[in-house]
Amino acid sequence: MQEFVPGQRWLSETQAELGLGIVMSTDGRCVQIAFPATGETRLYAMRDAPLVRVELGPGERVRDHNGRKLCVIGTQDDAGLITYLCEDLDGRSVVLPEAKLDDRMRFNRPQQRLLSGRIDSDHWFSLRYRTWMQGMREAGSPALGLLGARVALIPHQLHIAAEVAGREAPRVLLADEVGLGKTIEAGLILHRMLLTGQARRVLIVTPEPLLHQWLVEMRRRFNLRFALYDRERFDAITDVNPFQDEQQVLCSLDLIAGSPDAARAALEAQWDLLVVDEAHHLAWSETDSSLEYDLIEALAQVTPGVLLLTATPEQLGRAGHFGRLRLLDPDRFHDYQVFLEEEAHYAPVADLAARLLDGEPLSAADQGLLESLLGDVQGQGSEEIIAHLLDRHGTGRVLFRNTRASIPGFPERQLIPHPLPKPPEFDALSAQAVERLTPERVLGGDWIDVDPRVDWLIQRLKALRPAKVLLICAHAETVLKLREALLCNAGIYAAVFHEGMEIVERDRAAAYFAAVEDGTQLLLCSEIGSEGRNFQFAHHLILFDLPLDPDLLEQRIGRLDRIGQTQTIRIHVPYFLGCPSEVLFRWYAEGLNAFEHSCPAASAVLAEQGPALLRALENPGDVDTLIAEARALTERLNRELSAGRDRLLEIHSHRAKTDLALVDSIEEIDASRTVVDYLTRFWDAFGVEHESGAGGSLVVRPGSQMLQEHFPRLPEDGLTATFERAGALAHEDREFLTWEHPLVREAMELLTASDLGTSGLVLIKDARFKRATLLLELLYVAECPAPPELQVGRFLPPTLVRLLLDGDGKDHAAEISHEAIRGDCLTRNLKLARQVIKSQVPRLTEMLARGETLAREQVEQLQRDATARMQAVLGEELERLVALAQVNPSVRRDEIDRLTEKRARLDAYLAQTHLRIDAARVLVTA
Numbered sequence: 001m002q003e004f005v006p007g008q009r010w011l012s013e014t015q016a017e018l019g020l021g022i023v024m025s026t027d028g029r030c031v032q033i034a035f036p037a038t039g040e041t042r043l044y045a046m047r048d049a050p051l052v053r054v055e056l057g058p059g060e061r062v063r064d065h066n067g068r069k070l071c072v073i074g075t076q077d078d079a080g081l082i083t084y085l086c087e088d089l090d091g092r093s094v095v096l097p098e099a100k101l102d103d104r105m106r107f108n109r110p111q112q113r114l115l116s117g118r119i120d121s122d123h124w125f126s127l128r129y130r131t132w133m134q135g136m137r138e139a140g141s142p143a144l145g146l147l148g149a150r151v152a153l154i155p156h157q158l159h160i161a162a163e164v165a166g167r168e169a170p171r172v173l174l175a176d177e178v179g180l181g182k183t184i185e186a187g188l189i190l191h192r193m194l195l196t197g198q199a200r201r202v203l204i205v206t207p208e209p210l211l212h213q214w215l216v217e218m219r220r221r222f223n224l225r226f227a228l229y230d231r232e233r234f235d236a237i238t239d240v241n242p243f244q245d246e247q248q249v250l251c252s253l254d255l256i257a258g259s260p261d262a263a264r265a266a267l268e269a270q271w272d273l274l275v276v277d278e279a280h281h282l283a284w285s286e287t288d289s290s291l292e293y294d295l296i297e298a299l300a301q302v303t304p305g306v307l308l309l310t311a312t313p314e315q316l317g318r319a320g321h322f323g324r325l326r327l328l329d330p331d332r333f334h335d336y337q338v339f340l341e342e343e344a345h346y347a348p349v350a351d352l353a354a355r356l357l358d359g360e361p362l363s364a365a366d367q368g369l370l371e372s373l374l375g376d377v378q379g380q381g382s383e384e385i386i387a388h389l390l391d392r393h394g395t396g397r398v399l400f401r402n403t404r405a406s407i408p409g410f411p412e413r414q415l416i417p418h419p420l421p422k423p424p425e426f427d428a429l430s431a432q433a434v435e436r437l438t439p440e441r442v443l444g445g446d447w448i449d450v451d452p453r454v455d456w457l458i459q460r461l462k463a464l465r466p467a468k469v470l471l472i473c474a475h476a477e478t479v480l481k482l483r484e485a486l487l488c489n490a491g492i493y494a495a496v497f498h499e500g501m502e503i504v505e506r507d508r509a510a511a512y513f514a515a516v517e518d519g520t521q522l523l524l525c526s527e528i529g530s531e532g533r534n535f536q537f538a539h540h541l542i543l544f545d546l547p548l549d550p551d552l553l554e555q556r557i558g559r560l561d562r563i564g565q566t567q568t569i570r571i572h573v574p575y576f577l578g579c580p581s582e583v584l585f586r587w588y589a590e591g592l593n594a595f596e597h598s599c600p601a602a603s604a605v606l607a608e609q610g611p612a613l614l615r616a617l618e619n620p621g622d623v624d625t626l627i628a629e630a631r632a633l634t635e636r637l638n639r640e641l642s643a644g645r646d647r648l649l650e651i652h653s654h655r656a657k658t659d660l661a662l663v664d665s666i667e668e669i670d671a672s673r674t675v676v677d678y679l680t681r682f683w684d685a686f687g688v689e690h691e692s693g694a695g696g697s698l699v700v701r702p703g704s705q706m707l708q709e710h711f712p713r714l715p716e717d718g719l720t721a722t723f724e725r726a727g728a729l730a731h732e733d734r735e736f737l738t739w740e741h742p743l744v745r746e747a748m749e750l751l752t753a754s755d756l757g758t759s760g761l762v763l764i765k766d767a768r769f770k771r772a773t774l775l776l777e778l779l780y781v782a783e784c785p786a787p788p789e790l791q792v793g794r795f796l797p798p799t800l801v802r803l804l805l806d807g808d809g810k811d812h813a814a815e816i817s818h819e820a821i822r823g824d825c826l827t828r829n830l831k832l833a834r835q836v837i838k839s840q841v842p843r844l845t846e847m848l849a850r851g852e853t854l855a856r857e858q859v860e861q862l863q864r865d866a867t868a869r870m871q872a873v874l875g876e877e878l879e880r881l882v883a884l885a886q887v888n889p890s891v892r893r894d895e896i897d898r899l900t901e902k903r904a905r906l907d908a909y910l911a912q913t914h915l916r917i918d919a920a921r922v923l924v925t926a
């Protein structure tokens with residue numbers, strides 16, 4: 001007879017729905033059990049109570065009475081009462097007396113369910129099998145995290161996302177040219193990291209005008225719901241660190257840099273990943289740094305993963321660029337002068353890397369260079385050597401930059417100059433030339449009446465009607481005056497976008513401009529609209545003035561010249577003959593050719609010609625020499641860049657062959673439609689209704705007889721969905737259902753966390769076996785619970801071990817796949833099913849024991865393989881650090897020590913991989 005002790009937890013074998021019972025008292029013959037979940041108390045005769053003692057083992061998942069999820073690591077028994085030693089999701093130790101287990105917890109005890117004849121419909125067993133198999137497929141798939149985003153499959157983006165998210169704690173600068181999809185790349189990276197559990201707490205910091213666009217892009221493309229923090233929201237949370245109230249937070253740089261309390265809270269909030277958009281605003285030089293830089297530096301020091309985004313990394317100079325790299329990898333970028341020197345030697349390294357990439361044989365000189373750079377490379381493959389070259393002798397692993405030149409499919413840019421006569425009023429202006437680039441600022445109040453650009457603009461707009469036109473100028477006052485003049489003088493209504501507006505107003509204006517039917521023809525934008533925003537639906541850009549910084553010019557043009565632009569972009573530039581604006585126009589157009597093409601050398605040319613350009617602006621008469629010099633310099637620098645630094649970057653930022661393989665593998669998964677089959681079976685078994693909707697869509701609604709009240713993520717009034725990528729891109733109102741959609745993932749979790757399908761009985765026909773042979777199909781899961789920072793799933797994700805045992809204990813799983821087994825499920829005749837099982841209990845018990853022995857042998861092998869993989873990967877990382885330490889004295893010893901310790905911890909956790917039975921199905925041959 002079992003011994004009952006008050007406080008112990010027991011489960012009713014026949015009424016699992018009562019939840020977890022707790023022993024209240026015993027009197028020698030009877031035991032009184034309370035079931036707090038249902039509020040019932042029952043009295044059982046101790047001799048044959050239909051009760052099972054709840055005893056959990058290491059690796060089992062539990063919840064405490066507050067609903068907190070825990071994993072059992074060990075147990076202690078004290079006079080018949082168990083204390084569970086657990087870890088929470090963050091790896092913290094928790095001591096849990098059994099009395100504090102969640103009363104509503106249900107147990108997944110397949111053998112007990114099977115032996116007591118509680119069997120489920122066979123759909124669920126198969127869905128369970130498929131769910132685990134899918135989990136394993138994903139764990140090893142390069143497409144993981146890249147599949148479920150509502151994006152077109154663009155090779156260079158996928159390359160970067162797979163490469164970066166594959167790293168343990170990625171710290172990179174995403175610096176693709178304007179409009180090539182850095183936001184999408186960052187979204188893909190963080191989508192994968194969230195999916196694998198590599199990151200949970202994410203902070204995105206952007207300039208204020210881009211907050212809403214990020215919020216929307218994350219939601220509609222990646223199903224990620226970031227919490228948008230402004231000052232009001234921050235102030236409203238007073239009881240805890242406001243940033244710890246949410247896992248995924250989006251806020252402006254102004255919010256955290258503008259107040260010490262917000263900065264402190266952000267620093268203490270323990271993020272896994274920090275994303276900073278438009279990072280060129282973080283100013284750094286060898287002698288000084290901005291407040292914003294210092295704050296991001298402090299955040300980057302306490303955050304393992306950091307993504308910085310900028311299209312114009314050198315907008316604030318070369319040193320600023322180095323400053324950003326330094327935020328990411330202070331070991332690698334420790335000295336600006338050394339960095340400059342190194343850069344000067346990139347060309348031979350790039351040549352060498354290119355030859356290796358093309359599989360060309362290396363000359364003796366190449367071999368010599370290689371040895372001087374990397375030492376002995378015997379035994380290393382060319383990919384490995386290239387990676388080491390890029391890492392140690394280029395800007396390497398930290399920087400990705402794709403250019404339009406290397407990515408096909410971008411439309412042309414056409415410059416349409418509009419020279420205007422200088423109005424007489426300009427002659428009297430005494431301001432400096434730079435100020436006269438925006439003459440309205442020096443002309444004062446009545447400039448609208450004398451500035452020929454105003455009439456020119458009205459005529460242009462009329463001529464271009466109904467085409468949408470984006471106008472960018474330097475100042476908000478200019479925007480406001482222009483709006484008034486257009487309305488009063490020509491009845492043209494324009495939407496405006498400037499820094500004086502609230503975020504919501506700005507977004508409304510941008511949406512008004514974007515609207516196809518009743519939107520405005522024109523959006524007047526001050527410089528803040530020249531960064532980050534998506535206006536590629538327009539094809540005409542008017543540059544009402546020109547910025548002195550070529551990167552800013554490229555940012556402006558980039559509003560239209562971005563992925564998704566379908567037509568030639570017309571860039572209209574009005575300027576005044578004989579004025580500073582003509583000089584600047586010619587310098588850009590003839591010297592740099594920066595209107596019609598992006599010009600990688602532009603900031604370097606400006607750095608060299610800056611003073612001469614300023615002089616020429618003052619004396620517009622004599623600029624031909626300057627322009628000729630600018631042209632020669634641009635050609636030379638562009639050539640050098642493309643042979644050296646940019647070539648290295650290009651090799652690193654996309655790989656035509658492997659990127660296409662990644663696209664192919666995602667297309668293959670899209671085309672296989674496995675998720676369609678899985679989900680429709682799931683819905684059918686669960687009672688969810690689904691039918692074809694308009695235009696190839698699918699309409700999904702809760703059914704009237706569902707297994708549970710709610711299906712995860714399915715609203716009461718249903719949803720419209722599609723399984724097709726093209727359909728999802730064309731119809732953003734449709735959910736894009738892939739293996740990575742939250743609805744699918746939560747359905748999978750619901751299944752594996754429940755006991756649905758954990759036991760079954762099926763009558764099959766199989767000529768290989770005699771009639772009435774008993775087989776047992778067993779699904780085991782090998783799991784290695786470990787603290788999240790160790791990312792043990794990279795080496796050993798939950799892994800299914802399937803066995804198919806006959807009565808002699810022989811395993812037939814290799815010859816007979818799960819899919820090949822078809823038969824009649826006996827849930828329709830439960831009485832018969834129970835009789836069959838009851839008559840076979842001793843045999844089944846033996847087979848279960850045999851199964852456990854066989855599965856354990858397989859797990860040992862899995863464990864050995866995973867340990868070997870882990871040793872290889874971490875060994876490589878250690879080797880990199882040690883090699884870097886040789887060329888860079890500032891690589892910290894403790895970093896090497898930490899990695900070594902991590903390897904030891906992983907080794908210890910992997911050694912504790914445990915096995916648990918997930919489902920058991922009896923097969924009887926008929």
Ligand SMILES: Nc1ncnc2c1ncn2[C@@H]1O[C@H](COP(=O)(O)OP(=O)(O)OP(=O)(O)O)[C@@H](O)[C@H]1O
Binds near residue numbers: 152153157311563
């Ligand atoms: N793979 C994709 N599928 C669909 N749309 C895309 C894809 N990549 C980029 N886009 C769209 O192209 C535009 C530019 O992308 P994104 O904003 O990510 O570029 P960016 O490099 O961050 O731009 P900027 O340099 O201006 O900050 C956006 O409208 C984006 O939604």
